[in-house]
Amino acid sequence: xxxxxxxxxAPRRFALLRALLxxxxxxALIGFAVxxxxxxPALGQDATPIPAEEPAVAPSQTLTDSAALTESAPAxxxxxxxxxxxxxxxxxxxxxxxRLCHGDSTDTKTLPSGELLQVGIDLAVLENSVHGSHAIAxxxxxxxxxxxxxxxxxxxxxPAQTRHDFQTxxxxxxxxxxxxxxxxxxxxxxxxxxxxxxxxxxxxxxHGGHDVGAVAxxxxxxxxxxxxxxxxxxxxxxxxxxxHEQFVGKLSADKNCQTCHSDQVxxxxxxxANCHGLLxxxxxxxxxxxxxxTLNLNVNAHDVIMSVHGDRMIxxxxxxxxxxxxxxxxxxxxGFPHPPDLLVNRAQLRTSxxxxxxxxxxxxxxxxxxxxxxxxxxxxELNAASCADCHGSHLILQPNVPRTRISDTxxxxxxxxxxxxxxxxxxxxxxxxxxxDVPVxxxxHGAHQIDDPGTAAFRLSSPEMCGDCHxxxxxxxxxxxxxxxFQSYVSDFHGQTVTLFEHxxxxxxxxKAVCYDCHGVHDIQSISDASEEEIQARLLITxxxxxxxxxxxxxxxxxxxxxxxxxxxxxxYLVSLFYKILIPTVLGGFLLFIGSDIFRxxxxxxxxxxxxxxxxxxxxxxxxxxxxxxxxxx
Amino acid sequence: xxxxxxxxxxxxxxxxxxxLALAPTLPNAVAHSEEELDEHILRFPIPDRIxxxxxxxxxxxxATTGLPQxxxxxxxxxxxIGAMGGIETIxxxxxxxxSVLILASIWHIAVMGYKIYVKRVRMTMLxxxxxxxxxxxxxxxxxxxxxxxxxxxxxxxMEKAEYWALVWGTGVMMVTGYMLWNPIATTRLxxxxxxxxxxxxxxxxxxxxxxxxxxxxxYHVHLKRFNKSMFTGYISREExxxxxxxxxxxxxxxxxxxxxxxxxxxxxxxxIYVPIAGAITALLFVATFYFLTFEQTAITTVPPSxxxxxxxxxxxxxPQVQ
Numbered sequence: 001x002x003x004x005x006x007x008x009x010a011p012r013r014f015a016l017l018r019a020l021l022x023x024x025x026x027x028a029l030i031g032f033a034v035x036x037x038x039x040x041p042a043l044g045q046d047a048t049p050i051p052a053e054e055p056a057v058a059p060s061q062t063l064t065d066s067a068a069l070t071e072s073a074p075a076x077x078x079x080x081x082x083x084x085x086x087x088x089x090x091x092x093x094x095x096x097x098x099r100l101c102h103g104d105s106t107d108t109k110t111l112p113s114g115e116l117l118q119v120g121i122d123l124a125v126l127e128n129s130v131h132g133s134h135a136i137a138x139x140x141x142x143x144x145x146x147x148x149x150x151x152x153x154x155x156x157x158x159p160a161q162t163r164h165d166f167q168t169x170x171x172x173x174x175x176x177x178x179x180x181x182x183x184x185x186x187x188x189x190x191x192x193x194x195x196x197x198x199x200x201x202x203x204x205x206x207h208g209g210h211d212v213g214a215v216a217x218x219x220x221x222x223x224x225x226x227x228x229x230x231x232x233x234x235x236x237x238x239x240x241x242x243x244h245e246q247f248v249g250k251l252s253a254d255k256n257c258q259t260c261h262s263d264q265v266x267x268x269x270x271x272x273a274n275c276h277g278l279l280x281x282x283x284x285x286x287x288x289x290x291x292x293x294t295l296n297l298n299v300n301a302h303d304v305i306m307s308v309h310g311d312r313m314i315x316x317x318x319x320x321x322x323x324x325x326x327x328x329x330x331x332x333x334x335g336f337p338h339p340p341d342l343l344v345n346r347a348q349l350r351t352s353x354x355x356x357x358x359x360x361x362x363x364x365x366x367x368x369x370x371x372x373x374x375x376x377x378x379x380x381e382l383n384a385a386s387c388a389d390c391h392g393s394h395l396i397l398q399p400n401v402p403r404t405r406i407s408d409t410x411x412x413x414x415x416x417x418x419x420x421x422x423x424x425x426x427x428x429x430x431x432x433x434x435x436x437d438v439p440v441x442x443x444x445h446g447a448h449q450i451d452d453p454g455t456a457a458f459r460l461s462s463p464e465m466c467g468d469c470h471x472x473x474x475x476x477x478x479x480x481x482x483x484x485x486f487q488s489y490v491s492d493f494h495g496q497t498v499t500l501f502e503h504x505x506x507x508x509x510x511x512k513a514v515c516y517d518c519h520g521v522h523d524i525q526s527i528s529d530a531s532e533e534e535i536q537a538r539l540l541i542t543x544x545x546x547x548x549x550x551x552x553x554x555x556x557x558x559x560x561x562x563x564x565x566x567x568x569x570x571x572x573y574l575v576s577l578f579y580k581i582l583i584p585t586v587l588g589g590f591l592l593f594i595g596s597d598i599f600r601x602x603x604x605x606x607x608x609x610x611x612x613x614x615x616x617x618x619x620x621x622x623x624x625x626x627x628x629x630x631x632x633x634x
Numbered sequence: 635x636x637x638x639x640x641x642x643x644x645x646x647x648x649x650x651x652x653x654l655a656l657a658p659t660l661p662n663a664v665a666h667s668e669e670e671l672d673e674h675i676l677r678f679p680i681p682d683r684i685x686x687x688x689x690x691x692x693x694x695x696x697a698t699t700g701l702p703q704x705x706x707x708x709x710x711x712x713x714x715i716g717a718m719g720g721i722e723t724i725x726x727x728x729x730x731x732x733s734v735l736i737l738a739s740i741w742h743i744a745v746m747g748y749k750i751y752v753k754r755v756r757m758t759m760l761x762x763x764x765x766x767x768x769x770x771x772x773x774x775x776x777x778x779x780x781x782x783x784x785x786x787x788x789x790x791x792m793e794k795a796e797y798w799a800l801v802w803g804t805g806v807m808m809v810t811g812y813m814l815w816n817p818i819a820t821t822r823l824x825x826x827x828x829x830x831x832x833x834x835x836x837x838x839x840x841x842x843x844x845x846x847x848x849x850x851x852x853y854h855v856h857l858k859r860f861n862k863s864m865f866t867g868y869i870s871r872e873e874x875x876x877x878x879x880x881x882x883x884x885x886x887x888x889x890x891x892x893x894x895x896x897x898x899x900x901x902x903x904x905x906i907y908v909p910i911a912g913a914i915t916a917l918l919f920v921a922t923f924y925f926l927t928f929e930q931t932a933i934t935t936v937p938p939s940x941x942x943x944x945x946x947x948x949x950x951x952x953p954q955v956q
Contacts, residue, residue, distance in 0.1 A: 510722075546932045557829035584841060
């Protein structure tokens, strides 16, 4: 640099004056620099490596006071802002000389590192850049290529050892005007200050040098821009790589790297939402045990707001929406980016999610822990439902609004049963007429503490379950259904046996019929539409399930929940009536005779004693019959 | 003879002199041993006593295992069933006891046939108009309407009532019990509604039987006086005088013995009866076991509750239900 002769157009008077002045200034500065170890940090930030020659005090005509700049440029500003107006206008075309030499050069300079620097610049490119003639104020070469003194014609060799050194030095002068650099791209700057990475980009690596672009221009391919250094393939941490594989390339026009890697202060939930709002809904994830699971990593932050976990009032206390880390606390502890979930398999994934719920919902959590789903999960059934499988994860809504939602939820896994239920007398009333009385899945099976319906205990207690509704006078009156069904069942052979089993050995299986053996489990049908013959025919098929040798006479041995009467099963009624008359009659006769016998014996005894008192011998009375009185009690 | 006579006089000192006067004139009084005439008269030979014990045991077991089933909704009965080993256990016990009673009944019929046809005993248990008269007389006597108690035979109306009640009851219980035991076979021949009829009758007849035993039988043979004759076989003259005067007279006259006097004829009848009755009895025994075990009423497994597959595998995080 600086070998070219000065342009003949340069005013000599000024040149001479400036030469004198600058020579003096240089001498003074060099002397000062000997005692200076480090330059004053431009904006109070930590040591950005700045060449030792840099003047401690920036030239007053080109730099506005940094404190004033900070005030004029609020720290909250979102984008790098142009805040300083170089006062270069006082001197006309101070970089005329620079342009003369560098404007048409094709020379290159080889740095000590071996890298090449282009000496020449394309003035047209500079002109069209944001620092060109469209700038709010004129920007001169030495506004960026500082220290200014070094570049006074004919300037000395640039001391940069590497291209990076050269660019770092120039980047330092960006901060003269662009104070929001403090916030801008904190990742790069933090790493730069920490000095852990020598290959960090400088401002010009991203924004360009002489072709420095408008931000919009730069953002035409912002992702590609970043990826020129941050190639996904080079990412080391597996979950970081995984995440970027998921969404890089699928970003919509309004999203880019900075959507997540923002220069703004973000809440933790925002940070979570940044990535998880973009992640795939069905991402293939290899678990530790080698299985590949399809996971929904996509979270719509809005879902949580809309869910029961959004802003809510409980017992008069207003609670704000849950933050992500209130549930995903293990993530919150580690901050962004979180470490990978080391999940062995789906069972562990399930547990890792469930503990989040149980932290607050302890009671239902404990209930669920006793239920069949937890039991199956403990046995290793990976498909057993966890909290989120039924309630959802982020968009958790009232599970019973509308009421069909309950059965729909169960139906997502239990489809066969669900299909049967929908066509049953209960299900069709629920879905067809929005009937609030018919049972949904949870009314029989429970919501959290779901018992295994295959156990003897469940079987034995099932009639009482049915009886809860079918014994309710008020409820059944609405549908003209007899409430006698439970009692008539219990008083018959099947119900009697089942009741006794339930009472005496609730865990012992019995094959005696319970309600659902005859009426069906989920496909319970109404009999109201069927004719008597149809009912009998159906009944025979039902009976033959357990009584394979039964013929068509057999079904009527079951009184079909009727109480015997003259109308239904009259012979049973009459036999009952016969005995209800016979038993009191016979017993009454017996007791009458026994009573009379006792009376005779006691009265005889009494008479005999009285006579004995009178000194009379009983055997002197010829009328007293032999043996009768004397035998009583002796 | 003289000793017996004098003792008899002592014991029956209060007897009507007219009755007493008959005794010395009995032509066949020598038919008894002196002891029998003395105090105790044979009432139940050993086979009868064995039958009675079998009946006691089976009846008690049947009642104990049956009534709790009848009243199984009452918690104490449930506890009783539990204590006895559960409903399925007591059902088996009930059926075993029932089988015993059925076999005892068949045996009883065979023995009765032998006694009547071969030994030509008097049919002292047959009910008759006399029994009605006796019952009325007894009531009248007890209420001090009539002066004298009825003069009754070997089995008085109270005993006949009990015996025939047992016959009737056992018959009803066997028929209805068989129906309940084999409902499939029953409904092949009869309408299905016969089963609840049988169930109703079986239970109520049992109540009647048990209550009868607890009142009638309990009073007459335990409370009024403990009548040990069913266990010892012998009844005292005193008891005979009180309730079986006519029989005592026949006994003292020597007319209480079986009527079969001709041993040759008896042997001939036995040769006819024993093979036939033996074969029929044996056949009935076998038939009983056959009928009580031949039906497979129900499957022995728990019926399948649902034909729907319980779980249709789901995606890891199922789509949320909106």
